[in-house]
Amino acid sequence: MNQQQMNGGARRAVFSPVDNRARVDAVVRRIGDAIELGLLADGEQLPGESELAGQLGVSTVTLREALMALRQQGLLTTRRGRGGGSFVSLPEVPGEERLKVRLRGWSTEELRDLGDHWAALSGTAARLAAERTEPDDLLQLRRTAEELAWAEDAAARGRVYGRFHVELAAAAQSARLTREQVALQTEVGALLCLVLADDEYREEVADRHRSVISAVQDGAHETARGLAERCVRESTARLIALRLTL
Amino acid sequence: MGLATAALGTAPEESVAAEVGSALESVFDAVSATRAETTALLTRVAAEHRRPATVDLAALRPGLHLRLARNALVSGVGFVAAPGLLGDVPAWLEWWQSGAEGDVRPLLLDLDPDHSAYADYTHWDWFALPRDTGERAVAGPYVDYLCSDEYSLTLSAPVETEGRFAGVAAADVYLRHFEAAVLPLLRRLPGPAHLVNARGRVAASADPAHLAGSLTKGPDFAAVLESARPARHDGLRLVPCRGVPLVLVASPR
Numbered sequence: 001m002n003q004q005q006m007n008g009g010a011r012r013a014v015f016s017p018v019d020n021r022a023r024v025d026a027v028v029r030r031i032g033d034a035i036e037l038g039l040l041a042d043g044e045q046l047p048g049e050s051e052l053a054g055q056l057g058v059s060t061v062t063l064r065e066a067l068m069a070l071r072q073q074g075l076l077t078t079r080r081g082r083g084g085g086s087f088v089s090l091p092e093v094p095g096e097e098r099l100k101v102r103l104r105g106w107s108t109e110e111l112r113d114l115g116d117h118w119a120a121l122s123g124t125a126a127r128l129a130a131e132r133t134e135p136d137d138l139l140q141l142r143r144t145a146e147e148l149a150w151a152e153d154a155a156a157r158g159r160v161y162g163r164f165h166v167e168l169a170a171a172a173q174s175a176r177l178t179r180e181q182v183a184l185q186t187e188v189g190a191l192l193c194l195v196l197a198d199d200e201y202r203e204e205v206a207d208r209h210r211s212v213i214s215a216v217q218d219g220a221h222e223t224a225r226g227l228a229e230r231c232v233r234e235s236t237a238r239l240i241a242l243r244l245t246l
Numbered sequence: 247m248g249l250a251t252a253a254l255g256t257a258p259e260e261s262v263a264a265e266v267g268s269a270l271e272s273v274f275d276a277v278s279a280t281r282a283e284t285t286a287l288l289t290r291v292a293a294e295h296r297r298p299a300t301v302d303l304a305a306l307r308p309g310l311h312l313r314l315a316r317n318a319l320v321s322g323v324g325f326v327a328a329p330g331l332l333g334d335v336p337a338w339l340e341w342w343q344s345g346a347e348g349d350v351r352p353l354l355l356d357l358d359p360d361h362s363a364y365a366d367y368t369h370w371d372w373f374a375l376p377r378d379t380g381e382r383a384v385a386g387p388y389v390d391y392l393c394s395d396e397y398s399l400t401l402s403a404p405v406e407t408e409g410r411f412a413g414v415a416a417a418d419v420y421l422r423h424f425e426a427a428v429l430p431l432l433r434r435l436p437g438p439a440h441l442v443n444a445r446g447r448v449a450a451s452a453d454p455a456h457l458a459g460s461l462t463k464g465p466d467f468a469a470v471l472e473s474a475r476p477a478r479h480d481g482l483r484l485v486p487c488r489g490v491p492l493v494l495v496a497s498p499r
Contacts (some may be wrong), residue, residue, distance in 0.1 A: 039361055132460055134445055138368065159363035170389035173447075173459030175397040178389045 023058050025105065027066035028073075030056070032102055035075050035088055035191040036095065036155075044085040046076070066093035073101055093115050095155070099194050103239070106191075111243060114188060115236025119229045121181050126212055126228035128172035130221040138213055140167050145209040148202065161235075162189045164209050168228065171216065193240040205231065222228050248384035259439075259485045259496045260476065262431045266441060269319065269427050273417050274382060274489075276313040276320050281403050281415035284325045288407040294354035297333035303340040310342045311350050313417070314322050319427060320344075322394055322418035324351070325405065326373060331412050337365070343418075353393055362394055376414045380404055383462050384491050387421050387449050387459060397459065398423040399449065401475060420456060425450045437499040441492045444468040449492055456495075467493045 034040045046052055053063040067086055069078040075098075077089045106114075115121035129137075144164045151157045169178040196202050208231040215224035266406035291298040304459035306325060332338055332490040350418050359365040366372055370392065371385035382403040383495055390398045402416035428450045432439045446462045456462055465479040469494050476485045485494040 039356070132447075134447075134461060136445065143369065163363040166391055170391055173387070173389060173397070175389050175395060178391050179395050180392060182395070 009047075023062045024065045026068065027058060027063060028069045028121050029102070029105065029187065031066070032073065032075055032105075033186065035090070036099060036102065036190045036193075039234075040125065042087045042088055042090040044088045048085065048086070062127040066161055073098070089214055090150075093178060096194065096197065099190060100242075100246055103191055103194060103243050106243060108240050108243055111236060112209060114184070115233060118165075118184055118188065118233065121177055121184065122168060122232050123178050123225045123229040124170040125165070125169040125174070125181070126216060126224035127221045128174060128177075129168060130216045130219050130224040132173045133171050133216055137171055138217055141171060141209075141213050141216075145206055145213060148209065149206040151202075154193040154197040157202055158189050158193040161196060165232075168212070185207060189237055192235060194242060201238065205235070208234070257433055259483055262435060262439070263485040263487045265431050265492040266428050266485065266492060266494065267490050268422075268486075269453070270384070270399075270401065270419075270490045270492075272317055273319050274403075275402050276317055276323055277382065277401050277403050278355055278414050279309060279313060280323060280325060280417070281405050282305070284405045285407065288405070288412055292408060297331075298375075299334040300340075301334075301340055303327075303332075303338070305359055306340055308357045310340075311312070312318060314344050314350055314465055319419050319423055320417045321396070321420050321423065321427060323416070324353075325413055326367065326402075327413040328377070328411055329368065339418055353390055355392070360407060370404075372402045373414055374418055376402050376404035380478075384443070387443070387447055389417065394420070399424060401435065421449070432494075435496055437497040438464070439494060439496040441487070441494055442467055444491050444493075451498070462495060465495075473493060 008110055031040070031046075040046075047055065049060055049063055049067075053060045056063065057065075067076060067078075071078060075089065076086050078086050079086070141164065144160055148157060148160045148164065151160050166178060166181050166185060169181040172178075179226045196205065207225065211223060212231065215227055275324060284410055285399060287305055288298055291302055299324070303325065303384045314320055322341060322343040324339060326341070327338045329337045336474065337357045338355060339355060340427070342350055343353055345351050354361040357365045368377075371388070375381075375383035376387060382401070382430050384399055384401050386399040387397055390396055390400070396418075398421060399419045401417055401419065402414045405412045405415050405495050428441065429452055432441070432452035435452075437458050438455065440451035440453045440456045440462070440488065444467050446465070448456050448458050448460050448462060451458055465477075465482070466482055469486070470484045471475050471486050471491050474486055478484065481498060483494075483496045485496065486492075487494060
């Protein structure tokens with residue numbers, strides 16, 4: 001078997017069309033999450049199609065498909081003519097219902113994979129932080145763990161949860177892990193609101209964060225890693241369980 | 247002969263520490279210039295019996311752009327207002343950064359606490375240290391996930407107006423640029439050497455056993471900085487860098 005044959009399958013995959021569906025889904029998630037998180041306000045006009053496509057780095061065809069999906073979810077309306085365009089429109093259904101619609105856009109396999117990526121990032125960050133952190137570096141993590149314990153609305157809980165994991169990556173002194181974690185939290189942040197709305201679970205997460213901090217402070221590398229991974233896995237498992245009820 | 251060598255042996259370390267100090271002193275020059283312009287601006291606005299607004303801070307831009315262009319170590323520079331200083335927004339960073347293509351761009355942050363988990367910047371060392379001590383400060387090395395996403399040092403100094411704390415003038419130095427500036431100095435020394443901050447965090451290193459971002463444990467570096475005099479610890483020479491809170495840790499060859 002020559003090199004050409006051996007790599008035949010892989011080569012075909014390289015030159016097969018880039019999955020347009022995945023790009024559409026990514027745009028839908030990005031804009032949808034921004035609307036859910038309040039980054040785009042009700043009634044706000046989105047930039048024109050070609051400008052927006054350029055900013056997002058997708059073709060206008062992909063963008064149009066995504067905008068159509070967002071219209072179907074009731075998150076955008078389109079007005080024609082002069083002064084027309086796409087406008088953010090928050091539907092009258094409660095935020096939780098809209099988030100469930102968003103969660104339905106994820107397969108359980110995608111959620112599982114997201115959880116694997118997240119656990120890899122936060123587990124490694126916790127282990128490195130245990131090596132590289134001294135008590136003063138933990139002040140921000142402690143502050144965030146306590147903030148989660150009293151954050152009232154679900155959206156704030158999701159944001160603070162994400163910030164804990166970003167700060168953990170920063171405590172590891174790794175700019176790359178931190179950037180990856182920030183990017184991951186922009187994907188998962190809105191969804192986490194769904195599981196954090198439950199006060200009991202919110203309390204559990206706050207406790208898990210506190211125990212990660214203690215292990216980091218004690219320099220217990222592997223314990224810190226294990227605790228951070230467990231915290232992330234548990235959240236992902238809850239998201240997947242919820243997804244299966246939809 | 248032996249005595250003379252020992253006496254001379256300290257000289258190269260002290261000169262390296264002094265040169266590291268001067269490299270960062272040039273960054274503090276950018277901070278001081280920003281501080282002076284901001285103070286003058288705020289004084290001018292106060293004389294008009296009104297509160298400053300974001301539009302007033304736009305007058306700082308030519309100076310900020312100049313400092314980014316002139317000092318290769320400076321990748322971000324600006325004034326960070328104390329919350330409540332400005333009349334039109336609760337909080338603000340008049341902050342400019344060098345882009346990858348040599349362009350200069352403003353940092354635009356979402357500082358609305360209803361949207362952003364990162365809206366409160368007052369706990370970061372580069373803000374809190376000058377506010378609490380009234381002195382200039384060097385924060386880091388730390389991962390700056392607020393402004394640049396880079397592993398950085400931030401040099402800052404308090405800005406006061408009418409005797410009250412108004413915010414900080416600051417400049418960012420990315421660690422990779424700092425390393426490029428100081429590595430040739432460290433490599434002049436006969437043995438492995440590295441630089442740490444007051445907490446023992448390695449800021450730059452020519453020693454594979456001590457990598458940037460790791461902690462050097464054992465010596466009390468804060469005490470060395472406090473005394474401003476060289477010290478020894480387990481055969482290591484600890485030399486404070488003049489004027490900046492970094493300590494040169496040098497091993498004999």
